[in-house]
Amino acid sequence: MINPARWSLALGATFALSVGMLAPALVAGDAVAAPAAATSVVSAPSVSTSAPSGWNARAAAVVRKLGLDRSPARVALERALHPGDYDCAPTELDRYIASLLKPMTPDDMDFLLTGGAMDIVTADAIFFGSDTDPRYALPAGYRTKLTHTFRDAKRFWDVKSSDIELHAMHGSMLTDRPRVERVLMRVFGFDREWAAEYAEFVTRVVATTPVFRHGNNPLFTLNAFAFTPEGKDPKLFAGVQDKLIFGDGMLDAFSALGMTDVAPRAVLAHEFGHHVQFEDNLFDSPLTGAEATRRTELMADAMGTYFLTHSRGLSLNTRRVLEAEKSFYEVGDCAFDDPNHHGTPHQRLRASTWGARLAMSAQKQGHILPSLRVARLFDNALPAIVAPDAS
Numbered sequence: 001m002i003n004p005a006r007w008s009l010a011l012g013a014t015f016a017l018s019v020g021m022l023a024p025a026l027v028a029g030d031a032v033a034a035p036a037a038a039t040s041v042v043s044a045p046s047v048s049t050s051a052p053s054g055w056n057a058r059a060a061a062v063v064r065k066l067g068l069d070r071s072p073a074r075v076a077l078e079r080a081l082h083p084g085d086y087d088c089a090p091t092e093l094d095r096y097i098a099s100l101l102k103p104m105t106p107d108d109m110d111f112l113l114t115g116g117a118m119d120i121v122t123a124d125a126i127f128f129g130s131d132t133d134p135r136y137a138l139p140a141g142y143r144t145k146l147t148h149t150f151r152d153a154k155r156f157w158d159v160k161s162s163d164i165e166l167h168a169m170h171g172s173m174l175t176d177r178p179r180v181e182r183v184l185m186r187v188f189g190f191d192r193e194w195a196a197e198y199a200e201f202v203t204r205v206v207a208t209t210p211v212f213r214h215g216n217n218p219l220f221t222l223n224a225f226a227f228t229p230e231g232k233d234p235k236l237f238a239g240v241q242d243k244l245i246f247g248d249g250m251l252d253a254f255s256a257l258g259m260t261d262v263a264p265r266a267v268l269a270h271e272f273g274h275h276v277q278f279e280d281n282l283f284d285s286p287l288t289g290a291e292a293t294r295r296t297e298l299m300a301d302a303m304g305t306y307f308l309t310h311s312r313g314l315s316l317n318t319r320r321v322l323e324a325e326k327s328f329y330e331v332g333d334c335a336f337d338d339p340n341h342h343g344t345p346h347q348r349l350r351a352s353t354w355g356a357r358l359a360m361s362a363q364k365q366g367h368i369l370p371s372l373r374v375a376r377l378f379d380n381a382l383p384a385i386v387a388p389d390a391s
């Protein structure tokens with residue numbers, strides 16, 4: 001949540017090298033099957049010669065205004081670029097992401113990182129998506145589970161949530177020229193001529209570069225997030241409402257990792273926790289920077305688990321939830337290993353365990369605690385939750 005995304009990245013020979021270094025992990029009989037990726041002989045044309053001048057700076061400014069986390073895919077790409085900056089052992093999610101990157105040429109990766117495709121999809125979902133538009137429908141395999149969980153979370157928490165929408169984002173919009181053009185004008189502020197030209201470039205590259213699979217490469221949409229226009233530029237976000245968005249790529253990753261049962265609902269419960277925080281103004285605290293982010297992330301884990309395990313929430317078996325969350329936090333460790341810190345897997349599990357215990361004690365009294373009370377109790381417990389791991 002919340003921290004501005006970094007953008008510009010220098011691409012060059014080091015990139016090809018470091019991606020090469022990921023390869024052994026892939027061939028060593030890994031459990032994660034890559035979706036059948038076409039070997040790309042047709043490579044994406046260069047962004048630098050096709051993008052309007054000042055494109056990167058403008059895109060960076062837009063991403064800052066959206067105020068979103070970098071997606072796990074972007075973090076993984078950066079790890080591939082600068083492996084020395086991270087001391088986190090590769091997880092199954094990294095191997096999955098590496099398997100998607102492996103068939104890409106440096107030009108393909110350059111397009112992915114600097115062409116703005118991920119941000120165009122994200123901005124399209126935020127600005128134009130809705131839960132009644134079939135172009136943003138959740139994938140059939142997850143639809144019932146996610147919409148039911150969402151409905152139950154709305155009933156469970158005492159915040160105003162009737163106006164929050166849940167929907168998907170599909171990378172296939174990247175082959176739809178009018179839609180890409182619309183995003184470039186409305187969100188990125190390009191005039192019609194530039195927007196038309198760049199939309200032509202993006203849609204052509206995505207449609208004709210085999211490795212991008214007509215936008216269905218999970219890397220374009222490997223993210224799920226809560227969004228609110230509250231506290232952001234009112235002119236830019238006029239008419240945009242609160243949302244909870246699931247990218248196809250995130251759900252593809254769950255499928256590939258065999259985590260289709262509890263993990264998607266846990267992600268939804270966590271993201272809904274951020275909406276509770278938006279409504280209750282819980283982002284203000286004496287903490288700053290990474291510590292402030294860690295507090296709100298761990299609180300979202302605690303709130304999510306409180307809801308998942310509470311008898312008046314989803315009433316899921318506590319042990320099953322905590323086991324699923326433990327594996328989820330472990331695979332996500334590297335994906336979130338950056339200054340915009342979600343907490344270590346150990347801390348996240350402690351926050352979740354705390355939420356589950358609170359649900360158990362609340363059940364004895366037969367009621368759901370007010371969200372502000374949950375937050376206050378959590379803040380009291382936070383020092384113990386983040387106490388050093390080595391104990």
Ligand SMILES: [Zn+2]
Nearest residue numbers: 001274297300
């Ligand atoms: Zn979060």
